[in-house]
Amino acid sequence: MTVPATPSTPLPTTLSTTPALEIRGLAKSFDRPAVAGLDLTVRAGEFYSLLGPNGAGKTTTLRMVAGLLPPDAGTIRICGINALRDPVEAKRIVAWVSDEPMIYDKLTPYEYLEFVSGLWGLKPTLAEARANELMDWLGLMPHAHERCEGFSKGMRQKVALAGALVHAPRVIILDEPLTGLDAGSARQVKRVLRERVEGGDTVIMTTHILEVAERMADRVGIIANGRLIAEGTLDELRAQSGRGESHSSLEDTFLTLVAEQQQQEQQAA
């Protein structure tokens, strides 16, 4: 079974060649710089995993991309659309899923998806068909007309994911989507995401579960102190870290790269 991936509004004709996400000189400071002149490019149709230690700036970056946080400086282009100049158009093709599923306890999954469809201005018949397929896909159908208040974390996350996908986004941004999910739910979510990438959509995901990134991501970006310190496929990252052995895991590579970065910063200080 496949979920229709047709977007509700026409996309730029250059979409296939245009990067799904293009960030240049992105900066955001709170008490201290959280993101410091970040440059990042994610190709259309790839599964990109953004890794980094706690406080590295991953979530801040993705929240700026999703339009939830205004940057201090820099540009963000999503499928060629300038997200800062034309946020409404950019939001039409983007979905955001956070680690803490934000749904309405007093609505049923069916009603939640109807609500999301209304916000995105989808045609009711098309939206309902997609909603039913997504609920079926994610195992939510038996609970479609049950209020979400009694749902487990995994169920809530699946409802949130269905809400994110119901408008057939071209770019799906997920911040730690697997946190707190049981093995079965995590597998369902991963399968859905993989299917979306195979259908031509782009997935950008942060995770602390490095095995997931290792197994699912086409490319991995490592961010520390608000800057991209390494990027590439697993083999490319191994080469960058000097751990060329084929058996070295992403975890080894990640820890080596982050430790090197910290060492360099200490020396510079």
Add this chain to the structure above:
Amino acid sequence: MSAGSLTWFANHEIRLAWRDWLSMMTAGRRGREKVVALALALFVVGAHVLAWYFVAGYVDERTAATKPAFVVITGSVLLSWSLLISQAMESVTRAFYARSDLDLILSSPVKARKVFAVRIAAMAFSVIVMAALLASPIINVLIVRGGAGWLGAYGVVVAMGATAAAISVALTVALFRLIGPKRTRFVAQILAAVIAALFIIGLQVAAILSSDTLSRMVVLKSETLVALVPEVDSLVWWPARAALGDTSALAAVLGSSLAILAGAILLFSGRFGDHAIAASSVAASGKLQAQRTGFRRRSAARTLRQKEWTLLARDPWLMSQTLMQMLYLLPPALLLWRSYGEGTGVLVVLVPVLVMAAGQLAGGLAWLAISGEDAPDLVATAPIPRRMVVRAKVEAVLGGIALAFAPFVAALALLSIRGALITTLGVMAAAAAATQIQFFFRKQATRRYFRHRQTASRFATFAEAFSSIAWAATAALAIGGTWFALAPAAIGVGVLFAARLMSPHKT
């Protein structure tokens, strides 16, 4: 003090209660203790000045133990007692459902009976202290004007607090046994609000029926009531006698109240643990909604408005908390009904009450729609302009207000078209101002914290109250046909500008 002893637990409870109170007063911000202390000192002085203004004229050293005096004192005691029971029920419900340390305490080797005995006693203590603090300006004025005999009033406050705590524990445990832990929270909170409102509303209804006024004191001072009540030697007047300084009455009232509290502790502390476990293991089960097919075609704005109304309609607890203040509109409604064909003089009383209620109701609804958004990221990432989101939410609030107040305005229109028009404008102004203030001070929170929204920003709370009062005064003066109505209207606009200036969100 050995670990696990009664005094050790009492110390723990008092420490937690103190920190809760401090956190509530300072809104959780460090370094604000001095400001809070100063504000409290000013409040105490102000409360004494007000108490002097309202009470001093009615009491002197010759105030005797007469029936009319007993009626007024007993009425005031009952009024305060109903509020104390309401507050105590809140505390008991919180102890069952909101305390996060139950798992730790119940899994420890300490006897649960001991822990809950201390917890009930601590609740009673906090109710008594709060009541004594709030009553102290009036009692102090009574002591200064009427003599040291009025010190007995403090004993009556202690008795009221002790019995209020005992009754609320008994009521909540009874609810647990009757309707189970799942429904008890909701019902207990409704009951608490109804108990608080019932006595006030009852007195107002009696006042309206007897003399077409909203004043509670009219009933308490009426000759009819004085003629109906028991004679001065009746047991009914013992609390009033105790307040006037009769030591034997004071000893009896205080002794029996403390005995009732001790009995409640002995009787219920053992079961409290079982009920607390039952309450903590209640999982909200998802209620089934009617199955339907076919998504409806709606604009984004209508989708948002509909969502706000659906969420409110499906949450009986929130609905009750929001609409509870509508209970206080019952007496004005009765007054309106009684006044048909008797001129428009009653409008001066009615219209400001309605305008004030609209402001307060709109403040609550606006908090739910603006700060209590459960999925802010979803709404913020939707492809709709932010101003449309804000407008839809404001429309949802004002739509709710229109629905609640339309029957009143329609009824007023039958009495006076001009009165209905002024009420409509007043209600709109008060509701819009309260909504705007909530928007200025929006702060993301879950809807569960609805009742604690005032602690998030004291300024917003006061601004909302002053704004509603200003628009109510404007409406009252406008009904009177004077241009002086512009003065409170200007104050209302000024409050709004001040809120804008103090807003942490400048855009």
